[in-house]
Amino acid sequence: MENKEPLIITDKDDMRRWSRSARAQGKIVGFVPTMGYLHEGHLSLVQECKQHSDLTVVSIYVNPGQFSPNEDLSTYPLDFIGDINKLKNKAGGVDVVFHPKDLYDYGKYDGVVNARSNGLEEGKVVSCVENSGQGHETWVRVQKLEKGLCGSSRPVFFKGVATIVTKLFNLVEPDVAVFGKKDYQQWRIIERMVRDLDFGIKIIGAELLRDPDGLAKSSRNVHLSPEQRKKLISYWDSASQTWSMELNLQATSISESLFHARTAAQKGQVVCRELKDLVIKTIHEAGGKVDYAEIVDQESLEVLDEIKSPAVFCIAVWFGNVRLLDNVEIAV
Amino acid sequence: MENKEPLIITDKDDMRRWSRSARAQGKIVGFVPTMGYLHEGHLSLVQECKQHSDLTVVSIYVNPGQFSPNEDLSTYPLDFIGDINKLKNKAGGVDVVFHPKDLYDYGKYDGVVNARSNGLEEGKVVSCVENSGQGHETWVRVQKLEKGLCGSSRPVFFKGVATIVTKLFNLVEPDVAVFGKKDYQQWRIIERMVRDLDFGIKIIGAELLRDPDGLAKSSRNVHLSPEQRKKLISYWDSASQTWSMELNLQATSISESLFHARTAAQKGQVVCRELKDLVIKTIHEAGGKVDYAEIVDQESLEVLDEIKSPAVFCIAVWFGNVRLLDNVEIAV
Structure with missing residues (x-):
């Protein structure tokens, strides 16, 4: 369906409810996680996703957990309205845009636990989430694949990615999820994580897209x-x-x-x-x-x-x- | 129903298929993970589980991932037939016993990845799974709660527990899971992990059971x-x-x-x-x-x-x- 208005879901429970209801109707739910500021590369992931599913969910969420305090979280580009329009007009419409506010805010301020977060382990790599002291303390690590390449210069990146993707998988509960081969190491890490943690989700790697001058879209x-x-x-x-x-x-x-x-x-x-x-x-x-x-x-x-x-x-x-x-x- | 024969499932895909089919029928699936050699304490977890669910799955799986090479994996007591009889006769029957063979065996021997496992990180704690070199490399860690108490003397224990519980949750896909407060730290870690990773599962802590002489059942x-x-x-x-x-x-x-x-x-x-x-x-x-x-x-x-x-x-x-x-x- 062209130019379809997506349902915008911001609440975790609403997201899971929608997905379970879709599944109960026998629909195959496809999922494309993004950090927004969508370009043709993302839209090609959406197109790929549609080949494998009945309904498509795109998440737009800039994940603080994959940025170090010295990285570009604060300047990461945002354009939510533009993103919705692109999904509506260029990708032929998606069913749901999941746009949560803060996936590390668990409501209750837990003073005792937070007090401990100052005493981080020696040699421990710190992400923006650990710094903001929201009490989140569970991390998924893919120990070998996260080393090297981007893992060398961005020490928190892949633990942040693996963790947020786990969270999103548990909220969206998709049957299929699409990751771009532009982020090659990320794609392999997610594939391995899904195997090792027995997620019931099929991971698809979509080809990298380039601008006419050859630059990889980003x-x-x-x-x-x-x-x-x-x-x-x-x-x-x-x-x-x-x-x-x-x-x-x-x-x-x-x-x-x-x-x-x-x-x-x-x-x-x-x-x-x-x-x-x-x-x-x-x-x-x-x-x-x-x-x-x-x-x-x-x-x-x-x-x-x-x-x-x-x-x-x-x-x-x-x-x-x-x-x-x-x-x-x-x-x- | 008393003396009900449980369905024994050993295959991962069969387990998930059963659970999804039960869910599609609107049933609430309850789950009690165990390492077998069941005693009254486990059976009380099953009873607790039944209070919160329509169908009950008990897993029996001795998880190598939570044992160090120097710990008692090889002497951990086993009695599968006895366990099935107890579940049948004493707990009033359960619907499924999930009894997988090896949850870290992914079929394909990956020589390149395994070759790297010899060069483990410095100061890295090794579990029986890492030692057996099956290519598994994804671990879930609850960084603060896993410290102290049992975490001090059993350095791989809680990463093994959090990881296997994640795997079992992804295979059994329950609505409710019951953990004993006998393993108090474990229960709190699972509660925190479920919150932090947004599992759609309700965790129930069941009271510790004692023998008449006061000894906690184990x-x-x-x-x-x-x-x-x-x-x-x-x-x-x-x-x-x-x-x-x-x-x-x-x-x-x-x-x-x-x-x-x-x-x-x-x-x-x-x-x-x-x-x-x-x-x-x-x-x-x-x-x-x-x-x-x-x-x-x-x-x-x-x-x-x-x-x-x-x-x-x-x-x-x-x-x-x-x-x-x-x-x-x-x-x-």
Whole structure:
């Protein structure tokens, strides 16, 4: 149904009631968790979800549990009305938008427990939730997959993700949930968590979507100026004695260099060190600061020295104060 | 219905299918997780469960995830046929006994991931599951409540309990689950986990049951000899110049001394140090080795110096190689 107004649910119990009622009618409930500020990438997850379900729930909730106190929770972009319109007009409508206020607020202020939260364990990584002292103290950890890649530079991120996804699964009680392969490590972590904790939910990984210039779609792209994506620069060509123009790749150097590495690997260049060096050099010259660039096994996310089995080249890059993720799968 | 044969389910998918079918018929599903070797205490949990549900599921599964490699997994008592008979004859019948074989076996041997499990994090506590290398790597932790009391001497215990209960909740999908207050810390941890992870399950804490001699009922009591519970000793009474008999409390000194402490507290003796010293001394004289004896807040399990609010005196004691738990709630 096109242009359908979604039912907006903000209350936990209402959400579960809706879902159980849908299930009791034999409907397959599909779920796409998001942090809002929706773009075509999210909408493609919704489309994917609809292929596998009768009814679709999209959650819009910026999860404080996956941000460290020094990360960009406060500047994370929000546009709830715009999101609803996109879901209504571009994705052909969804059934429910679950938009809870605070999923870590349990109503009762528990003074004794909170008093203890000051005495955090040594070496303990702190999320915005632990800092706000709401008494929440249960965390889900996927101990091996959460290491490395984004886990290295964002120590609370995946425990925050695994925990909020568990909470959302328990509230929405879906049959199917869709995660983007843009966040490759996240997708694998959720798959593993669902297996290890025996959730009765099928996880689908949806392909990464790119802008026409190759940049992977992300809510954070809004912070990039046009010049930070790519820009034309003019220079004096002494050979031809004329002014000339050149396209200076900036953020788009990420995807360009990844595609180049994939092609090289498919042509037989399978030594990861050399593939990585090339990508890092290209992005560095374009003005980016590489947070990590790793070629890992597609399932275990084990770092590879040589590409012998299905691999994925995962990268995180800072352009200015914007951190961008990208990856390409490499089948050899 | 008396003497009802329970349906025995061993397969994960069959369990979930049964539960969803029951729910679709509007039935309230109640759940009692156990590790088997059932005694009157478990049967009282089943009775409690029936007060709150239309259909009752009891799981019998010895969870390797809550044992350290040096703990008593291999000698944990088993009696599946006896358990089924008790459930049939003494508890008035249950609907389902869920008896899975191995809840950490995911079918596929994942060599790459397992290879990494040798390089466990520093200071990481290892459970029998991590040691068996089945690729399971997701753990649920209730970070504050799992500290102290049993958590101090059994470092993997509560992460194992929280994780297996999450798995069982996801497989059985009950509306109500019953936990015994005999395992007081466990009950509070499950309550908190259910709140923090938004499980749609009501948790009920059932009262501790005691044998006529006062000993808290436990599967591990089977390892105690009659003499380790209490014994009569004869001695020469020099005052009366006769042989006399005296009841020498051993394991039963635990409950005796706890009751005594509760009475003292209710009479105004609220300094925890003194109450604890008395209990420790009594048990020590009876031949027991106190693992811990703490008076804590009933909800936060925060250690108390003085009893000013509802408290619980929790204790763990070794008699020989049997570790016994007990507790009394103290309302002042």
